[in-house]
Amino acid sequence: MLRFTLSRLLQAAVTLWMVATIVFFLARLTGDPVALLAGENATAEYEAEMRRRFGLDLPLWQQYLVFLKQLSMGDLGTSIVSGEPAMMQVLERWPATLEIAVAGVIITLSLALPIGVYAAANRGSWLDTFARAFAVLGQAVPAFWVGLIFILVFAVHLGWLPAGGRGTIWHVILPAITTGWFAVAGIMRLTRSSMLEVLASEYVKLARAKGLPARTVIWKHAFRNATIPVITFTALVVLAQFLTGSIVAETVFSYPGVGSLVIDALRKRDFPQLQAAVFFLSMLYVFVNLGIDLVYGFLDPRIRS
Amino acid sequence: MALSKGSGAPRLAAGKGHPLGLWHQLRELPLVPMGAIALLLVMAIAAPLLAPYPPTEQSLLDRLMPPFWIAGGDLLHPLGTDHYGRDVLSRVIWGARVSLSVALVAIVVAGAIGTVVGIIAGYFGGFIEIALMRVADAFLAIPAVLVAIMLGATLGPSFENVVAVIGLLYWPRYARQVRGETLAIKGSDYVKLARVAGCSSTRILATHIFPNLVPSLLVLASLQVGAAIILEATLSFLGVGIPPPQPAWGVIVEDGRGMLASAWWISLFPGLAIAITVLAFNLTGDWIRDRLDPKLRSR
Numbered sequence: 001m002l003r004f005t006l007s008r009l010l011q012a013a014v015t016l017w018m019v020a021t022i023v024f025f026l027a028r029l030t031g032d033p034v035a036l037l038a039g040e041n042a043t044a045e046y047e048a049e050m051r052r053r054f055g056l057d058l059p060l061w062q063q064y065l066v067f068l069k070q071l072s073m074g075d076l077g078t079s080i081v082s083g084e085p086a087m088m089q090v091l092e093r094w095p096a097t098l099e100i101a102v103a104g105v106i107i108t109l110s111l112a113l114p115i116g117v118y119a120a121a122n123r124g125s126w127l128d129t130f131a132r133a134f135a136v137l138g139q140a141v142p143a144f145w146v147g148l149i150f151i152l153v154f155a156v157h158l159g160w161l162p163a164g165g166r167g168t169i170w171h172v173i174l175p176a177i178t179t180g181w182f183a184v185a186g187i188m189r190l191t192r193s194s195m196l197e198v199l200a201s202e203y204v205k206l207a208r209a210k211g212l213p214a215r216t217v218i219w220k221h222a223f224r225n226a227t228i229p230v231i232t233f234t235a236l237v238v239l240a241q242f243l244t245g246s247i248v249a250e251t252v253f254s255y256p257g258v259g260s261l262v263i264d265a266l267r268k269r270d271f272p273q274l275q276a277a278v279f280f281l282s283m284l285y286v287f288v289n290l291g292i293d294l295v296y297g298f299l300d301p302r303i304r305s
Numbered sequence: 306m307a308l309s310k311g312s313g314a315p316r317l318a319a320g321k322g323h324p325l326g327l328w329h330q331l332r333e334l335p336l337v338p339m340g341a342i343a344l345l346l347v348m349a350i351a352a353p354l355l356a357p358y359p360p361t362e363q364s365l366l367d368r369l370m371p372p373f374w375i376a377g378g379d380l381l382h383p384l385g386t387d388h389y390g391r392d393v394l395s396r397v398i399w400g401a402r403v404s405l406s407v408a409l410v411a412i413v414v415a416g417a418i419g420t421v422v423g424i425i426a427g428y429f430g431g432f433i434e435i436a437l438m439r440v441a442d443a444f445l446a447i448p449a450v451l452v453a454i455m456l457g458a459t460l461g462p463s464f465e466n467v468v469a470v471i472g473l474l475y476w477p478r479y480a481r482q483v484r485g486e487t488l489a490i491k492g493s494d495y496v497k498l499a500r501v502a503g504c505s506s507t508r509i510l511a512t513h514i515f516p517n518l519v520p521s522l523l524v525l526a527s528l529q530v531g532a533a534i535i536l537e538a539t540l541s542f543l544g545v546g547i548p549p550p551q552p553a554w555g556v557i558v559e560d561g562r563g564m565l566a567s568a569w570w571i572s573l574f575p576g577l578a579i580a581i582t583v584l585a586f587n588l589t590g591d592w593i594r595d596r597l598d599p600k601l602r603s604r
Contacts, residue, residue: 015447141583142579145537149573156566229497263543281448
């Protein structure tokens with residue numbers, strides 16, 4: 001387990017380093033950051049002074065080392081627009097993103113699991129047909145468009161929920177569903193097929209033969225075993241989809257989180273800010289990935305080798 | 306997956322000589338999705354002929370016209386116009402060309418890189434295999450959408466960037482799949498015989514191994530087209546994909562975003578186009594998978 005943990009830690013570190021390197025060199029591709037900072041009317045002396053101050057007169061490999069050193073201390077530069085440390089903005093907006101992600105996971109699971117289980121237990125029922133149709137349709141419809149349709153229906157026409165912004169719990173609902181959109185379809189589909197498999201197994205037949213009530217058989221004997229692959233999938237989905245999802249949902253609903261910060265910074269050409277937000281989200285992604293790997297390794301010794 | 310054939314009825318084996326064989330095979334084809342794909346391909350290829358207007362032609366007198374069935378609409382613009390007076394129907398038709406070409410080119414790029422990497426890793430093994438597979442794993446661990454945003458931000462949005470991003474994101478899956486199968490095929494008797502007969506590695510790879518990889522490559526590709534279309538649309542919607550005013554579906558949805566309450570048709574129709582396209586490709590992909598590679602079903 002120790003060997004496994006160390007190798008996974010190393011892998012995560014290498015991935016982070018790759019992301020940092022890509023971010024650094026991409027940022028240098030955009031041209032001279034000094035020209036951007038100093039403005040068009042700056043004198044040559046002023047630009048040279050700026051260059052010295054930001055260490056841009058050094059050779060590229062030295063700049064790269066300085067960048068890595070600052071990065072390791074959590075310093076990701078200064079926002080061009082606000083003039084504040086770029087990381088501050090990210091940390092200020094982080095709770096909003098977390099809010100939506102947590103609400104998204106809760107809503108996703110509380111929709112996908114019961115419907116998936118019910119559909120499997122009542123194969124061929126109208127809910128089963130609905131669940132299968134939804135699973136297929138859900139994966140074909142892009143989340144950003146779903147978000148806009150939600151706004152059109154629930155905010156503009158029905159007036160039930162706010163169309164955007166942050167404040168009350170009502171503001172969280174639509175972005176959370178949008179974030180979890182793909183996940184609901186996928187998890188529901190997987191829960192259903194996994195339950196079908198388990199329900200056909202010998203021990204479920206035995207439980208039924210013993211005369212246990214259907215509820216006990218389904219929830220206590222079948223569901224627990226059926227959830228193992230579902231948990232695996234959920235963890236992976238939470239990782240990949242919720243990260244992209246938060247960028248999309250926060251943009252569509254103007255929710256002030258890290259995801260919309262990425263897009264804001266992009267539109268304002270605020271590169272230090274963009275770098276900081278992108279790096280923060282990447283770090284999160286890599287750490288969650290690492291966490292999942294370690295938990296699996298702990299639960300299932302076969303994975304370690 | 307059990308989903309695609311809910312009844313679970315055993316499939317009739319359509320033997321070649323059987324008089325009903327062809328009929329059964331035809332009946333099992335996913336005709337509606339395949340028809341939709343054919344229609345989309347026609348739209349994409351013949352967009353200049355089919356679209357009533359050029360996709361970026363502005364007509365400020367006809368701004369924000371609703372679809373024809375709503376008061377104020379006109380059959381001249383069946384799906385209405387946007388805030389520049391551009392015809393929504395024409396833009397959606399041209400969008401098919403943009404979205405399909407991005408997805409198909411990207412998948413070909415990913416498939417080509419992945420196949421070359423996977424086949425080399427699987428065939429030569431040893432240090433090369435470990436190194437190549439580690440690189441593939443590292444690519445899978447990178448949050449691709451974030452890198453896509455950085456790339457779009459620094460190099461500017463363009464067709465090539467979207468293709469590059471989707472290609473970079475998808476190739477490791479091909480590499481893994483191809484490596485596994487190459488390993489299996491490498492151990493087969495006919496490959497051993499070919500080697501004994503004095504075939505070069507290149508020849509073995511090209512004539513004995515690669516042809517056997519084609520079915521599963523097709524399966525993987527057909528399953529990824531839909532996802533690639535959604536990814537392209539999402540990147541375009543966020544402003545790092547296909548640059549406006551080009552009529553990519555994601556771009557058109559974004560165009561209408563600010564006027565959702567008053568001019569919902571601008572965003573609605575391109576989104577429907579995405580949904581129908583992805584649905585058609587996913588259903589066809591499921592069918593191809595069930596037919597060509599039942600092993601993949603369990604994944």
